Amino acid sequence: MALLAVEDLSGRRNGRLLFERLTFQVAAGQALHILGPNGVGKTSLLRILTGLAAPAHGYILWNGVVVARSPCFKKNLLYISHKLGMKSALTPFENLHLFLLRRGIGHVGQSLKSLKQLKQYAKSRIREALLALDLMPHANTITGLLSVGQQRRLLLAKLLLTKADCWILDEPFTALDTKGIYFISTLIEEQLERGGIAVFTSHQSFFLPKAAVRKLFFGDTLGDVSFS
Amino acid sequence: MKIRRFLSTKYFDQLASRSIPILAIVALILSSYGSVGGLYLAPSDYQQGDAFRIIYVHVPSAFLSLLVYLVMGLSAIMGLIFRIKLFDMFIAGSVWPGTCFTLLALVTGCLWAKPMWGAWWVWDARLTSELILLFLYLGVLALRSAILEPKAAAQASAVLLMLGLLNLPIIHYSVYWWNTLHQGASIRLLEPSLIAPSMLYPLLAMIAAFMAYYLLVVLLHVRGEILLHTLEA
């Protein structure tokens, strides 16, 4: 049962007020698309939602518990920012292995007996994900040497590898070709069908015909935030 | 709870506004007694002549520089644990006075060292500790001004102050050890002379006057910040 609720939220950056008295809810199976011109505070809002930045005022609630005091939220959160999110000195394979290890592979719902089985399981999952993303030929190249598009596709592997009820994605569609955009859109729809939620910002157009997407508009002036 | 009421900004504002004139008068009276008594009335020291009179500025400022850091450190710890804004206002109001007291202590220390030992700067344990204290203050100042977001700056400087407070005894002890390693016995300057009440009382008065002045400055700053906060809300 996933429910992200925001109450009376105001956010600042460098002392400048970005938005105030924001209240909304994203229920299971819903997606929230945040729109607005550059520099208006979309990324700041996403960072506040994840808990990386503290809001100036207000609360964020996950299933009724304040996010700051909810370990359950952090376990169920997947955050993709506009940065790489991985070590650029390691290969995709190694990066995803580290990611799975930190995530606790038990998340995927398998009880494993030994370390060896763990490693085998991780390897097979990563191979599947890289195949699905067309990245197998680059699986052993250092991530820093991949092109931006390939790096962004690599981030999608994170979406494939773990189950997380709350996806917070910052510009997930950038640097992707049509096939990539379609792939992500399918992933988001599957996530919503599973009962999870997705909050994302995007300048590009995308296809989410079946999903219930609400839009949050950031206007040019301060506090001009409205829903549709 | 009474303490919680004391820490609410509205109550504190009233308390501050009533204390400020009292503190100003107290500081004025004490400092006039201290300066006249120390600079004019007290007899010349038999060892150092009239040069010793600079202790009436040097000792209070050195004492205050340490006291202010202590106050800032404790406010930082309280602010981090209880997250009360008032403590950060204390810190904001204390940083500049503390730095100035430290600078004053160092400068008067140099002015004192010249007739005493013939050099502008001596690596005495106390002066060296004071110099390191100056760097601690400068670090806090620099950090507060470098971080633009005020809440983040407050939290970062609170962590730094807390660590500095814990480190202060270690620094004092290690500088003292270093000094004995390199120079032998430390020079004891004023112990015999200070027994005379005509020299001691003005000194204590000056210390109290400096403390009153510091409290005055901090309370003025805190009142200003409380006003700013009420305007913004």
Added chain:
Amino acid sequence: MFNRFFFSRVIVNLGYELLSVCRRYQDIVYPLLFLIITVVLFPLSSNADLQAIEKIAPGVFWVIILFLLMLTLEQLFREDWQEGELEQLILNQTDLLSAVFIKLFVFCLMLAVPVTIMAPILSLTLSIPMMALKTLLISLWLGMPTLVFLGGIARVLTLGLRHSGLLIVLLVLPFYVPVLIFASGAVTLASMGLAANASLAWLGVFLLLSVSLAPFVISFVLRLGISDF
């Protein structure tokens, strides 16, 4: 955090950190280069008055080490921050503490290896007597981790800022003074033939305190969310 896979997670994490350091070999070469340059410059610029140099040599050695640290501290969490890896770690609360410790440990190793290699050569250049070499190395191995761990705290307080290099130096200077005093004191005593156990013991105390407490402080500061993106 301490489930049955904790140990293997730590080992794998450590392995990957070492791997990424080895791949970015410039990070190891620069400290070595800095030390070689000082080894070359020092005799060139001094008058070769052995008596005078011998007196201040331990202090100069440790000041060089401090300079090395101040030059390289800026790199400490920088790549992890810029690539977003640090953000992901902060979100994944269970592993933040061990990951911070591992990163600091790897940074120590990265510096300790070139310094240990260059220490005998540097002490020859500075005319530190050979009988002090053992104490010198011990003071290095006790002192440098302390400096790195304390520097990590200063680094993390200034993470998103520009020109943070100078600010880190200013913040961390008062905390380095005790370590400097005891470390150079130990080497001075050893070069005079006296026992330096007391100073080394104090260095050990600082090491234990900083290594055990710094990761907690760093995780706390990272979770506060001070840094800008």
